[in-house]
Amino acid sequence: MSKIVILGAGISGHVAASHLRRKLDKIHEVVVVSPNSNYQWIPSNIWVGVGRMKSKDILFPLAPLYKKKGIGFKQAKVTSFFPEGDSETEKPFVMAEYVSEEKRGETEKITYDYLINATGPKLNFEATEGLNPGTNKAYSVCTYTHADHAWQGLSALIEEMKRGKEARIVIGTGHAKATCQGAAFEYILNVEQELRRQKVRDKAKITWISNEYQLGDFGMDGMLLSYGSNIMKSHEMVEMVFEDRGIEWILGSGVNKIEDGIAHYENLDGEHKNIEFDFAMLIPSFSGHGFKAFDKSNQDITEKLFKGFMLVDSDYTPKPYEEWTVQDWPETYQNPNYKNIFAPGIAFAPPHSISKPRKSPNGTEIFPAPPRTGMPSGITAKLVADNIIDSIKQQKESLDHKGSMGNMGAACIASAGFGMTKGSGISITTFPIVPDYKKYPDTMGRKLGKTFGEIGLAGHWLKLALHYAFIYKAKMRPFWYLIPE
Amino acid sequence: MTRRISNFKRFVMMNPIIQFFKFIFLSIKVLLIVAGGHGGTRETGY
Numbered sequence A: 001m002s003k004i005v006i007l008g009a010g011i012s013g014h015v016a017a018s019h020l021r022r023k024l025d026k027i028h029e030v031v032v033v034s035p036n037s038n039y040q041w042i043p044s045n046i047w048v049g050v051g052r053m054k055s056k057d058i059l060f061p062l063a064p065l066y067k068k069k070g071i072g073f074k075q076a077k078v079t080s081f082f083p084e085g086d087s088e089t090e091k092p093f094v095m096a097e098y099v100s101e102e103k104r105g106e107t108e109k110i111t112y113d114y115l116i117n118a119t120g121p122k123l124n125f126e127a128t129e130g131l132n133p134g135t136n137k138a139y140s141v142c143t144y145t146h147a148d149h150a151w152q153g154l155s156a157l158i159e160e161m162k163r164g165k166e167a168r169i170v171i172g173t174g175h176a177k178a179t180c181q182g183a184a185f186e187y188i189l190n191v192e193q194e195l196r197r198q199k200v201r202d203k204a205k206i207t208w209i210s211n212e213y214q215l216g217d218f219g220m221d222g223m224l225l226s227y228g229s230n231i232m233k234s235h236e237m238v239e240m241v242f243e244d245r246g247i248e249w250i251l252g253s254g255v256n257k258i259e260d261g262i263a264h265y266e267n268l269d270g271e272h273k274n275i276e277f278d279f280a281m282l283i284p285s286f287s288g289h290g291f292k293a294f295d296k297s298n299q300d301i302t303e304k305l306f307k308g309f310m311l312v313d314s315d316y317t318p319k320p321y322e323e324w325t326v327q328d329w330p331e332t333y334q335n336p337n338y339k340n341i342f343a344p345g346i347a348f349a350p351p352h353s354i355s356k357p358r359k360s361p362n363g364t365e366i367f368p369a370p371p372r373t374g375m376p377s378g379i380t381a382k383l384v385a386d387n388i389i390d391s392i393k394q395q396k397e398s399l400d401h402k403g404s405m406g407n408m409g410a411a412c413i414a415s416a417g418f419g420m421t422k423g424s425g426i427s428i429t430t431f432p433i434v435p436d437y438k439k440y441p442d443t444m445g446r447k448l449g450k451t452f453g454e455i456g457l458a459g460h461w462l463k464l465a466l467h468y469a470f471i472y473k474a475k476m477r478p479f480w481y482l483i484p485e
Numbered sequence B: 001m002t003r004r005i006s007n008f009k010r011f012v013m014m015n016p017i018i019q020f021f022k023f024i025f026l027s028i029k030v031l032l033i034v035a036g037g038h039g040g041t042r043e044t045g046y
């Protein structure tokens, strides 16, 4: 009998837990440890942040589902890792602190045979002075509560605009090394459309601010894509969309301080500037959770498990941008020091960024960190689950399932406005996610037929269809497993 | 110079009938890319 403990019930943790439970005999235990009582479909937070969906539409409680499916659930947050056990406990374990009402503050050693760390990112608002969602007129849409606050802030501003106020709206990244530009991109287009719907668009100046060197970088070094009969760079496509929507842009900028209605930033020319706003949505930097790890004799071995995020089978040797290859990227998400620990989704430490690193003359690094969107998070979680299932069934380590982001496609269906007839979406697919400049030297590291963009109403329908399909899948309704990650 | 979206292009982007077929096409294309598989990169000829 094996016990598999999964930390986190986001996209990757939940995907891993559901596949493990479906494919493993009930004599094996599957336990999820996560502080959040609800599963949330994060991509739809964009629509919560413009008031077109309620947060209840994008979440459901985990405990009843896990009870029904025979998955153990502890509403707790993990604080430290003991991959060798300790003087009292033979088996490896994690230390968790309960956050549920009944058990708040209680701690427990949770032992495991296999551990999946799917704790995603820490939303590191503290890294930017004054950036705290809902204060200083700056908001976030990274969680459903943040998105609810953002909509409260935006709708109050819309009411003022209806009374004649001229407003400045700033949306983008809130740190020099933030990632998740795609989410901010979706949000700015949805806000723009909402202002038009509310007939106050003429009252607002909307500005995109980002650490990208060029528009459309998305933390992926941009891409060359086919768009209808044209071949264009992603920056040309995004410029075209922003121009069409009357959105201005400030690039190569690392926001470093927020005051009431003012964002201070440094740009790649080394200039320190600021921009005033009446409403801002700025994505914070993502970091590891600051977990500690200890060996059997209680010595700190954090560096064997973590480098910010969790260490996996990447090549972490520091090398210049020109020498980076797709082979640096992990394939099995297994920790090299403790072979029964895995980290899919955002929880693994990437070997380096995907976008070219850039510094200002003052030495400040200003470029996006590598994104790991929902699709690769789900795919990597499933392959980790499959390797664990094989290892349990064959009673020896099996790592046949592999999935490098350098040999994996991703689809980004970016909402550009909500509405069955007036909505819009920008659908971009990329293959591979991490550009392979050796294999595809003439097309910016990507395969052209599989890297394409489309703009239009169909994109909105597709994003909406994905919302319902993925919530259906997450609720583990009949044949859920036929829906791909 | 930044490209512009022409009126014709905008018509195509927002026409529900054309977009219905685009929706089918996009769904299949996205599915093929997702279900098209993934793998490692460290073996030769991956």
Ligand SMILES: Cc1cc2nc3c(=O)[nH]c(=O)nc-3n(C[C@H](O)[C@H](O)[C@H](O)COP(=O)(O)OP(=O)(O)OC[C@H]3O[C@@H](n4cnc5c(N)ncnc54)[C@H](O)[C@@H]3O)c2cc1C
Pocket: A007, A008, A009, A010, A011, A012, A013, A033, A034, A035, A036, A042, A043, A044, A045, A046, A076, A077, A078, A079, A118, A119, A120, A121, A141, A142, A143, A180, A183, A289, A344, A345, A346, A347, A372, A373, A374, A375, A377, A411, A412, A413, A414
């Ligand atoms: C606004 C927004 C829009 C997005 N839109 C898209 C999109 O359209 N398409 C797309 O592909 N991707 C999108 N993404 C990215 C996508 O949401 C992420 O890639 C995905 O959520 C990553 O999954 P994950 O499971 O690795 O991390 P998460 O989803 O962040 O899950 C982490 C889990 O770990 C738990 N946890 C945290 N700390 C602990 C602890 N100490 N102990 C135990 N558990 C812990 C959390 O509660 C959570 O359940 C978007 C992201 C944002 C923020």
